[in-house]
Amino acid sequence: MFLIGLAMSTDAFAAAIGKGIAMRKPTVKQALKIxxxxxxxEAITPMLGWLLGKAAAQIISEYDHWVALVLLSLLGLHMIKEGLSSDDDQDSEVDPTQQPFIKLFLTSIATSIDAMAVGVGMAFLDVNILLVAVIIGCSTFAAVTVGVIIGRYAGHVIGRYAEVVGGVVLIGVGVGIAAEHVGLLQ
Known part of the structure; x- marks a missing residue:
């Protein structure tokens, strides 16, 4: 179960690095909130998948990677557009309370869709889904918090185009999820 938790948190970790880069100077408090x-x-989605059960297993596993690709690509493209805009506000610090909550929420959903499919699979095994959900949620919390902080330091190196790089990272995560599910990455 611990390995499942780690595996489920990798997409969110990569997205968090991109988010930390885009935020430029996130604090530990901000990283913890994210x-x-x-x-x-990430803890809720496997429980939802578990509730969907066997009937929805094929539907979820067929489309989860495409939904993640579209959501992450759209968010990434928006970040690239914002990073390339000539707005003078680009050099100011960004607080997640100033960021549209919906962007963070959609990113978290996009990176957790695969956990829903895992939850569906768990419905057919003799496992405690609450324990699995807690492990996945805690792993993701830790990975995302660390990812945002890593992004903070990478953002200092990258400078003005940090949000562009963050957008490219999000698109890359989406492409990676889709490529893995269609068998291009094994």
């Missing part, structure tokens, strides 16, 4: 959001969403 980590909590991602951790809670």
């Amino acid at each position: 980590g909590i959001l991602f951790g809670v969403v």
Whole structure:
């Protein structure tokens, strides 16, 4: 179960690095808030998948990677557009409370769709889904918090185009999820 938790948190970790880069100078408090959001969403989705059960297993596993690709690509493209805009506000620090909550929420959902499919699979095994959900949520919380902080330091190196790089990272995560599910990455 611990390995499943780690595996489910990798997409969110990569997205968090991109988010930390885009935020430029996130504080530990901000990283913790984002980590909590991602951790809670990532803990809820396997329970939802578990509730969907066998009937929905094929539907979820058929489309989860495409939904993640579209959501992450749209968010990434928006970040690239914002990063390339000539707005003078680009050099100011960004607080997640100033960021549209919906962007963070959609990113957390996009990176947790695969956990829903895992939850569906768990419905056919003799496992405690609440324990699995807690492990996945805690792993994701830790990974995202660390990812945002890593992005903070990478953002200092990248400078003005940090949000562009963050957008490219989000698109890359989406492409990676889709490529893995269609068998291009094994």
